[in-house]
Amino acid sequence: MKVPQVVIVGQPNVGKSSIFNWLSRRRLAIVDDMAGVTRDRVSHLIETDGRFFELVDTGGMGVDDVDDLTTQVEDQITLGIESADVVLFVVDTRAGLTPLDQEVAKRLRYVDKPIICVANKTDSDTLDAQADEFYRLGRGKLIVCSTKANRNREKLMEMILERLPPPLEEDTVDEPVM
Numbered sequence: 001m002k003v004p005q006v007v008i009v010g011q012p013n014v015g016k017s018s019i020f021n022w023l024s025r026r027r028l029a030i031v032d033d034m035a036g037v038t039r040d041r042v043s044h045l046i047e048t049d050g051r052f053f054e055l056v057d058t059g060g061m062g063v064d065d066v067d068d069l070t071t072q073v074e075d076q077i078t079l080g081i082e083s084a085d086v087v088l089f090v091v092d093t094r095a096g097l098t099p100l101d102q103e104v105a106k107r108l109r110y111v112d113k114p115i116i117c118v119a120n121k122t123d124s125d126t127l128d129a130q131a132d133e134f135y136r137l138g139r140g141k142l143i144v145c146s147t148k149a150n151r152n153r154e155k156l157m158e159m160i161l162e163r164l165p166p167p168l169e170e171d172t173v174d175e176p177v178m
């Protein structure tokens with residue numbers, strides 16, 4: 001059975017590890033206030049509504065030098081999206097649109113896979129309008145959410161499920177014929 005992969009990308013500190021934990025309801029990835037502190041690629045198998053997918057946090061893959069983020073984020077994304085079936089492109093509503101977000105968007109331009117642009121840290125609906133600027137990135141369907149305020153988790157999960165490749169027939173387990 002090939003389990004589809006959902007890969008989380010985005011510049012450091014936007015909340016990738018937090019989203020990973022939030023969606024998997026597990027605390028495995030390291031969350032820290034310092035940019036680039038999460039170093040390892042972490043993945044977790046998730047089952048929801050009878051579908052399985054592997055959620056991969058690319059957070060900090062090689063990102064340990066804040067002075068050279070552009071190249072490193074580029075590497076992170078290249079590695080991460082190769083095997084992805086769905087990409088979660090995370091941005092930070094509180095910080096607003098940054099040049100590094102634009103770099104990530106540029107790298108995703110020729111990625112022929114479903115992309116969901118996750119405007120994290122939209123902690124209340126008063127911030128929703130602020131997330132509108134991310135439409136300018138033109139990369140994927142936009143959803144506002146907040147891991148801290150637990151906003152729109154189910155909606156995001158639904159959007160992921162809608163974009164997963166249809167299950168292959170060989171993946172369904174037939175009852176043995178008696």
Ligand code: GDP
Binds near residue numbers: 038
């Ligand atoms: P990463 O570097 O992209 O993996 O980001 P982290 O998940 O490590 O989060 C970076 C910082 O943002 C941490 O201090 C988190 O507590 C904070 N953070 C994550 N999600 C939210 C959110 O929804 N709202 C707010 N206000 N802060 C958040």
